[in-house]
Amino acid sequence: METLLDKARAWVGKAANAPTTARDPVNLPMIRRWCEAMGDTNPIYTDEAAAKAAGHPGIVAPPAMLDVWTMAPYRPGGRTAEQGFEVLNLFDEAGYGGVVATNVTQEYGRYLRLGDLVTMSTLVSDVSDEKKTGLGTGHFVTLAYEFTNQDGEFLGRETFRVLKFKPNIPDTKPQSDTKEKSDGTPEFPHPRPAITHDNAFYWEGLNQRKLLFQSCEGRLRHPPGPMDPVSGSLDFEIVEASGRGTIHSFVVMHQPRLPGFEYPLPVVLVELEEGVRIVANMIDAKPEDVEIGRAVMADFVEVEPDYVLPAFRFA
Amino acid sequence: MTITDIQAGQSLPELAVPITASAIVAGAIATDDFEDVHHDKAAAQGKGVPDIFMNILTTNGFVQRYVSDWCGSAARIAAVDIKLGAPNFVGDTMTFTGEVAQVEGSRVAVKVRGRNRIGDHVVATVNLDFGSAQ
Numbered sequence: 001m002e003t004l005l006d007k008a009r010a011w012v013g014k015a016a017n018a019p020t021t022a023r024d025p026v027n028l029p030m031i032r033r034w035c036e037a038m039g040d041t042n043p044i045y046t047d048e049a050a051a052k053a054a055g056h057p058g059i060v061a062p063p064a065m066l067d068v069w070t071m072a073p074y075r076p077g078g079r080t081a082e083q084g085f086e087v088l089n090l091f092d093e094a095g096y097g098g099v100v101a102t103n104v105t106q107e108y109g110r111y112l113r114l115g116d117l118v119t120m121s122t123l124v125s126d127v128s129d130e131k132k133t134g135l136g137t138g139h140f141v142t143l144a145y146e147f148t149n150q151d152g153e154f155l156g157r158e159t160f161r162v163l164k165f166k167p168n169i170p171d172t173k174p175q176s177d178t179k180e181k182s183d184g185t186p187e188f189p190h191p192r193p194a195i196t197h198d199n200a201f202y203w204e205g206l207n208q209r210k211l212l213f214q215s216c217e218g219r220l221r222h223p224p225g226p227m228d229p230v231s232g233s234l235d236f237e238i239v240e241a242s243g244r245g246t247i248h249s250f251v252v253m254h255q256p257r258l259p260g261f262e263y264p265l266p267v268v269l270v271e272l273e274e275g276v277r278i279v280a281n282m283i284d285a286k287p288e289d290v291e292i293g294r295a296v297m298a299d300f301v302e303v304e305p306d307y308v309l310p311a312f313r314f315a
Numbered sequence: 316m317t318i319t320d321i322q323a324g325q326s327l328p329e330l331a332v333p334i335t336a337s338a339i340v341a342g343a344i345a346t347d348d349f350e351d352v353h354h355d356k357a358a359a360q361g362k363g364v365p366d367i368f369m370n371i372l373t374t375n376g377f378v379q380r381y382v383s384d385w386c387g388s389a390a391r392i393a394a395v396d397i398k399l400g401a402p403n404f405v406g407d408t409m410t411f412t413g414e415v416a417q418v419e420g421s422r423v424a425v426k427v428r429g430r431n432r433i434g435d436h437v438v439a440t441v442n443l444d445f446g447s448a449q
Contacts (some may be wrong), residue, residue, distance in 0.1 A: 030345075036372070037338075037345035040380040043386045054388040063392045064379040068372060072345035078351060100399075101371050107394040167363075196363065234433075 004094045011087040011124040016143055019121040022069035026061050026116040034065055066147055066156045067106075069118040087124050087141060089166035096138050099218035101275055103161040109147075110153040117150040124141065125159065138165025190260040199224035206308040209300045211241040213276055220276040224247045243298030244271035244315065250286045260303075266290045270298075270312055283311045316387045318445040321423055327385045327413030332377055334369065334407040334431065336394045342373030356405075369403035374429070374437050382425050382441045390423070390443040401433035408437050421446040 024030070031045050044060055051059045072079055081286030082236040088099070112118070128140040140163050147155040197204050202224050205212035213220045214236040216228035227234055266282040268290065282290060283299060295315035300308050332338070336356075343353035348370045351358035359367045379392055409429045413431055417424040422444055429437040 032346075034376065037341040038358070038376040038380045039332075040376070040383060042380075042388050043385050050388065062376070062379065064372070064375045064395070065346075068346050070445040071347070073347075074349040102399055104371055104375060104397040104399070105395065108392065111391065196365075 003088070004090065005127065005129070006137070008087055008090050008127045008141070014124055016085045016087055016122040016124045019068045019119050021120075023073070024069070024120045026069060026112045026114055026118070028114060029061070030060065031061050031065070032069070034062060034068065036061075038064075056111060057113065059114050061113070061116075063106070063108045063111060063156075066108065066112070067120070067158055068116075070120040070147075085122075085124075085143070087127070087162060091139065091141070096164040096166050098136055098138065098165040098167045100135060100165070101160065101162050102140065104158065106156060106158045108156040112149075112155060116155065118155065119148050119150075121146050121148075131163075133163060133165060134187075135163065136165035136167045138163050148259075191258070192307065198226050201256055203308075204299060205238075205240070206310060207306055208306070211243055211272075211278075211298050211310055212238050213274070214239055215239045220274050222276045222278050239274070241272050241274050241276070241298070244270070245270040245296055245298075245312075247271075247290065247292050247294050247312075248277060248297055249292060250282075250290050252290070256278065268296065268312055270296055272298075273288060278310065280310045280312055282313065284313050289314070316385070317389060318418070318421055321415055321418055322416050323415050325415040327381070327411075327415075327425065327427075330381050330384070330411040332409045332411065332429075334405060334409055335407045336367060338371050339367050339373070339403070339405065340378065345371050346370060346372035346376065348372055357372065364402070364404075366405045368405075369436075371378070371397075371399065374399070374403070377409070377411070378427050378429065378437060378439045379431075379441065381413065381427060382443070385413070386423075386425075386443055390406040390445050393422070393439060393444045394442040396440045398438045400435040400437065401431055403431055403436050407433070417438045 035045055040062060044056060045052050045062055046059065048059055119264055123144045125144040126142040130137060130139060140161055142159055142161045144307065147157065147160040149155055193203060197307065202212055213222050216233050216236045217231060219230060220239065247268050248271040249269040251267050253262060253267055257263050264287045266285055266287050267279065268282050269277055269279050271277050283301065296312040297315040299311050299313050301311045302308050320423060340354045351369065352362060352364065353367055353370045356367050375395065375397060378397065381394065409431045411427060411429050413425050414428045416426045422442060425441045425443065427439045427441060428435060
């Protein structure tokens with residue numbers, strides 16, 4: 001059977017797509033705008049006399065603009081499929097939807113001059129084995145570009161390496177469609193959390209019926225965040241809480257009544273025995289029985305398949 | 316500056332680049348890069364990142380401007396090798412440092428590092444040629 005890697009590697013050495021010719025020749029307005037954006041005050045890019053004094057035949061473009069001239073035009077809604085690369089689309093179709101550029105090299109033949117009309121040709125130069133990275137499992141794909149002008153003169157070349165990966169973040173599934181109950185009243189979906197790099201571990205833990213917290217030098221913290229507030233460290237360990245704690249504070253929600261919850265709803269701030277506090281709903285508890293200091297135990301509520309929320313019940 | 320002023324180990328003056336939304340968008344448009352994550356915050360958040368972030372072509376532009384500020388127009392930029400790391404999000408500052416790694420004839424290799432508060436945004440080598448400009 002032909003694997004994804006076989007299909008992708010069949011592209012190596014071949015043109016990744018049709019050559020692209022710039023819509024406009026190298027020109028002063030685009031150079032000027034680029035210099036302003038970068039804060040580049042080198043006069044050879046905008047001043048004829050300065051360029052000649054530096055040995056150039058006239059105004060030259062900043063070398064870093066080599067791949068600017070052939071960029072795709074703005075299009076509302078993003079690029080068309082034809083503007084992409086089929087070798088990368090293969091990975092998208094196989095679930096490697098993430099993309100991040102990791103390396104760029106450029107080598108310049110000569111400085112581009114006003115009037116050069118740039119054509120870019122692209123080869124697929126390498127597809128790596130599957131690699132495990134911090135972002136997810138994926139493949140590095142290297143593209144090699146060559147730039148020439150209207151006379152076929154070599155202007156420069158570039159390599160561009162991207163990682164196509166399956167993100168480590170679990171997919172945030174779209175909310176289920178609004179359904180109608182038998183009596184005709186609409187049934188709204190339960191609100192969902194925004195899952196990010198920082199808190200994905202927490203939600204994954206809940207799916208496994210575990211209450212997980214970040215710990216840095218023994219300090220636990222919640223809600224999840226990128227940095228330890230004391231040391232400023234971005235490193236952390238993940239520790240599992242016992243689930244035992246006491247009610248530190250609480251409110252009983254009466255209004256507004258959001259669909260998907262039972263009212264009156266006791267919402268508790270629980271101090272866990274590990275010293276970290278967490279907000280969650282009480283379950284199987286009469287509002288009048290909820291009081292500060294009372295012992296509680298964590299439990300888990302499966303709102304929908306693969307969507308689990310923490311909750312507390314009296315210990 | 317001429318080649319005789321340069322020795323291996325020499326440091327470049329630091330440059331702090333404030334990463335504002337304006338800087339990111341100005342760079343994206345100046346490099347004709349209309350990917351929505353470089354100008355549209357809502358679209359960026361829809362893709363799981365907190366805000367818009369700098370595109371690679373702008374990073375390359377800043378790296379070369381940083382070296383060019385130091386070496387002047389007598390040197391020609393011959394090649395660049397860029398390794399990308401932590402994204403440049405709105406509200407950050409990228410601080411460039413640089414050091415001459417090698418001098419060989421008229422060729423000079425400069426190592427450049429652009430750090431933001433997450434870590435290294437870019438680590439690059441810029442190769443300069445102090446021979447005659449074309």
